[in-house]
Amino acid sequence: MRWYDLSPACKRYLLAVYTLAVPLAALCLAGPNSYPTAWVLLTLISLFVATLNVRLPTISSVISMGDVFTILALMQFGPGPALVMYWLDMIAGHLSNVVRQAGIGGIGKIKAHKILFNLSCCALSVWAMNAVYHAAITSSLPYPSNIVVGLIGISLSWFLANTVPLSIAVSLWNNQTFWTVWREGRTLALLNFTGSAAAAGLISLFYTRGSFFIFLLSLPIVVVVYQLYRFYVERYEQAQSHISELSKLYLQTVEALSTAVDAKDRYTHGHSKRVQAYETELAKCMGVSNEDELLAIRAGGLLHDIGKIAIPEYILNKPTVLTETEFEKMKIHPGVGANMLSGIEFPFPVIPMVKSHHERWDGKGYPEGLKGEEIPLNARILSLVDCYDALTTHRPYRSPMARAEVTEFFKRESDRAYDPTIVKAFLDNLERIEAAGKADSLRERDIWGIKEVETSRTTNVRKxxxxxxxxxxxxxxxxxxxxxxxxxxxxxxxxxxxxxxxxxxxxxxxxxxxxxxxxxxxxxxxxxxxxxxxxxxxxxxxxxxxxxxxxxxxxxxxxxxxxxxxxxxxxxxxxxxxxxxxxxxxxxxxxxxxxxxxxxxxxxxxxxxxxxxxxxxxxxxxxxxxxxxxxxxxxxxxxNRSETPLLLDSLTGLPNAFQLYLMFEQIAMDASRYQYPLTLLAIGLDDIAGVRRRWGRMSGDEAVRALANSLSKEIRETDLLVRYTDDEFMLLTPKISREQAETLKSRLQDEFDHFRFPARSDREIHLRASIGIAVYPEDGVELESLLSASEWQMREDRELRSAVGSRVKAVPVPKRLSES
Missing domain, CATH: 3.30.450.40 (GAF domain)
Incomplete structure (x- = not known):
């Protein structure tokens, strides 16, 4: 945690430790000290050994073999050399651990306030050990009793001076109680300090009566012991990893069963997981800390409604109050769930929770009518949070209750439906419990450390x-x-x-x-x-x-x-x-x-x-x-099938046949009244069906759209261009005679002959059109007559153009031209 993320209380505590450590370190360095060559060699050995920290497999602590050399330096050379060696060991051990875990790049992420705190604890520990040891050896106790008492004093003072300040700091960092932090691994830490003090006393005896080089003979023994212990820790961690995988698989199966129940009851989707979060947090608030009990609570929270698999879906999903018969069927689910789970040998008590989570404190619950303390504690906790989740989530027949209503409800039901002790703990910690449930619903589905794969829910809709x-x-x-x-x-x-x-x-x-x-x-x-x-x-x-x-x-x-x-x-x-x-x-x-x-x-x-x-x-x-x-x-x-306007063609945006029928009578009436010609041109695309077969439907549609745009540019504002059928356009042109229409026809066909449509990026296709002409009123006064005449003329034009094209292809090319 970075310095500016720490709480004000934690910052004040660290500054107090830093301040206290300065004079104590000065006292150690100013005491009767000596720094001979043997101390230098001992320091180098200590630095090497400090990089071989042994990590304890069950707690977040390490045992450093450099502790032995720190005590030895204190006994032989004084508090100053011992403090310097301790500082160097601590820095070397910390750096080696960071490099081992994160590489060289991890050194830049070391927090200065943590290093300073550890150095300060070194000063506190060495000063306390020196004070206790000096008092013991200068006492009236005979030799070697004074040495033994001194070593015991070193181990105890080092244990307290090391663990107490560290536990206070960790409790402030993590917002935990001091006792919770301090009791973690305290026995092993005490054994470590006691063993280190005893080993240091034996080595000091060798060093005093022999020489420094005789002391070196003990190093191979130390290395062998370290390697054996490391081998044991690795094997232990492998076994724990295997157990963890089996436990994960087991718990994943439990969660799959819970998901199956939630999937069947659409209105309680996620209910089991929220209940699990609420129940676990409430149990912790009530002082439950045993891991097996917490695992039982988590598993029971997930599986408490497993018996609903036997309940018909129409009852589970009914949006109104159940009838008496339906409620009787619903009441069988706790017993069914317990029977379903009875064949599974759970490592913790789950089945009593599943069977009794609908019992009431006053004995009016089901299925067995248990009363008061007869109901298992975990089932009583589960019963309350199960009801709480039901009251605070949406149901088709009511909205969620507000917190004030929930509080009033549980106060009213205390000592009736629910254990009053549990109700009090629940209401006293309601915000904390709500936060746990909210955090569970917002984070990814990872309750047991197993990531849940979200799948799209298919609706079971019957026609x-x-x-x-x-x-x-x-x-x-x-x-x-x-x-x-x-x-x-x-x-x-x-x-x-x-x-x-x-x-x-x-x-x-x-x-x-x-x-x-x-x-x-x-x-x-x-x-x-x-x-x-x-x-x-x-x-x-x-x-x-x-x-x-x-x-x-x-x-x-x-x-x-x-x-x-x-x-x-x-x-x-x-x-x-x-x-x-x-x-x-x-x-x-x-x-x-x-x-x-x-x-x-x-x-x-x-x-x-x-x-x-x-x-x-x-x-x-x-x-x-x-x-x-x-x-x-x-x-x-x-x-709702189409949002396209009914009088426009969806592909080209041109008016469709409906507009032609709606407008023709008015246009024809105007032409008859003012005695001007009215011409209808039927424009048919010759091979648009072939384009669609060869290049695809989308290419055909693009071709029609391109031709429509081209036609729109060639007509007057007073003309009406209509997409009549899939491959046919109609052009209604006022004030144009048959001769002028023939001229327009020739111009349009000439434009089409030069028209190229890019069917692919490297391929263009030719599009040709046949055109027929009908004139009002010579060819008819009704729209149907004009349509029939123009389409007949269009087919005649298509056959003529096809015959001319075939004859042109059949004419042989002159030899002189072919040779050129």
């Missing part, structure tokens, strides 16, 4: 036209003659080739028919707005439909929004969820029948019928509603 058996629809259609006539008119309306109907016009017609087919007090036709993810009431019918026009509902929410999004009808349900957000008085409807307006998976809207009394819709009425909805979907889908 409205085939959801029910033929018998049910047969009964709906076998009605009175009057109703059969109404249904037949609906069928004819849906099959008619209307091109410009608006949704409101479609709804108005279907609403008028629906009134004669089904009894209701209000009918609302909703149109989907997929950009806003909502449906809006575009048309209403019925005596009680006041104030319903314009009502908007979110897709997937309430009743009608759920029906539209899921393409599934609902019948005879209380409709109050549709009106929860009404600003005025809510309508007093008792029952509803709702059918989706969907076509081939496209969400178009829904039709909702409401009744003010509790008389249920009959099966036949419901089927007629579905028939109206399906036929409405057909018409709306046709109206």
């Amino acid at each position: 409205l036209e085939s959801v029910q058996p033929a018998v049910a629809y047969g009964k709906a259609l076998s009605a009175s003659p009057e109703m059969q006539r109404e249904l037949y008119s609906v069928f004819e309306f849906a099959r008619a080739e209307f091109q410009c109907l608006t949704p409101k016009e479609v709804f108005s017609f279907m609403g008028s028919k629906l009134e004669k087919l089904v009894r209701f007090d209000a009918a609302v036709f909703f149109l989907a707005d997929l950009r806003q993810a909502e449906i809006v009431a575009e048309h209403v019918v019925g005596s009680a439909s006041q104030d319903l026009l314009g009502l908007s509902l979110e897709l997937e929410q309430k009743l009608t929004g759920w029906v539209a999004a899921n393409n599934q009808s609902l019948c005879n349900l209380p409709p109050f969820p549709d009106f929860l957000k009404c600003s005025g008085p809510r309508p007093a409807f008792e029952l509803s029948a709702i059918a989706p307006i969907n076509r081939h998976g496209e969400v178009l809207g829904a039709i909702s019928l409401y009744r003010t009394e509790r008389t249920k819709f009959t099966e036949e009425e419901f089927r007629r509603l579905e028939i109206i909805a399906s036929q409405t979907a057909i018409v709306l889908a046709r109206c």
Whole structure:
């Protein structure tokens, strides 16, 4: 962590340690010290050994063999040489560790405040060890008891002077308690310091009674011990890695089971993972720290609803309150889940959590009616956070509760549904628990350290036209003659080739028919707005439909929004969820029948019928509603099929045949009134079909578009150029006689003969056109007559041009020309 990222308290603490270390280091360096050659050689050996730090496999600490030489230097040469050696060892060990992990480039990333802190701790440790050791050897204890006491004092003082300041710093850096940090690895650290002190005492004895070179004989023993321990640590880490992979595979299987449940219940998607996050954080708030217990809580959070696999989907996805029979079926899922998991030998208690997470503190829960402390603690925690997630997430029948409502709810249910101790811990740490759940939903799916691959969710949409058996629809259609006539008119309306109907016009017609087919007090036709993810009431019918026009509902929410999004009808349900957000008085409807307006998976809207009394819709009425909805979907889908204006050609942007028919009568009437000629030219592309076969559909379309642009440049503003068919244009030209039209025809064909279209970057193709002429009124006074005459002339022109072209190819080339 960088210096400016540290908290103010941590910065003040580091500065205090730096300040305290300066005079203590000065005292060590000013004491009775000596720096002989033996100290220099010992320092060099210590530097080499300091680079061989042994990493402990279970904690984030290392054991340095250089500690032995620091104590030895303190005993033989004084606190000053020991401090200098300790500083050099610490720097060498830190640098070697950084280079080993990150290469030479990692040296530039070393944090200066961390190095200074470690150097300061060195000064504190050496000063404390020297003070304790000097007090022991100058005491009245006989030799060698004073040496033993001194070494014990060194190990204890070094342990405290080293671990206490470091633990305080780490707790401030990581926002943890001092005890949590200090107790990690404290036993091994104490053993390390004690062993180092004992080894230093033995080496000091050799050094005092022998010589420095006799001391060197101990170095091979040290190296052998180090290599053996390193070999053991590597084998241990390999075994741990294998265990970790097996555990990851196991936990991945657990998560796959949880995902299967979430996929089945669309409204609780992600529920299990959020519950896992809430439950784990609440357990930590209650002081649970054992790793096996936390693993059990995580696994239980994921698997608590595994029994829902046995519950029918229509119950899981029902957007309203369950009936008594449906609720009885839902209540079996804890027992089913426990039975499903009973064959798995979990390394921690998961099955009791799954089985008892719907038990209540007062004994009124299920499946066994356990009470109070009879319910496992983890199940009690799970029960509370399971309810919390349900209250704070969207459901089709209600919106999420605000925090104040949630708090009030759990206070009310404390000592009734939930353990009061757990409720208190939950409410006291609600912000922390909410943050844990939010962090879990925002980060990538990596709960167990396994990255989840996101896959696009496929919708299981059934087509409205085939959801029910033929018998049910047969009964709906076998009605009175009057109703059969109404249904037949609906069928004819849906099959008619209307091109410009608006949704409101479609709804108005279907609403008028629906009134004669089904009894209701209000009918609302909703149109989907997929950009806003909502449906809006575009048309209403019925005596009680006041104030319903314009009502908007979110897709997937309430009743009608759920029906539209899921393409599934609902019948005879209380409709109050549709009106929860009404600003005025809510309508007093008792029952509803709702059918989706969907076509081939496209969400178009829904039709909702409401009744003010509790008389249920009959099966036949419901089927007629579905028939109206399906036929409405057909018409709306046709109206939405194209956004191109109806009187323009979508490929060229020219007027289409409809415009020609609409405008001809007016133009012909004007020509007759003012006695001027009116000519119609039929322009046919000779081989556009061949271009499409050889070069593809897109190339053919580009060729037609290019010719249209070329033609548009050759005509007057008063002329009407129309794309009549796929390969034919019509040009209606006022005030042009037949002779002038022949001249125009020759000019246009000459332009076409020189026209080249780039079908490919390296290939151009020739496009030719045949033209026929018809003149009003000589060739006819009706448009059909003129069209027939001009097209006949066009075919004659095409045959003539084809014959001339064939004869030209058949004429032999003169020999003289061929030789030249």
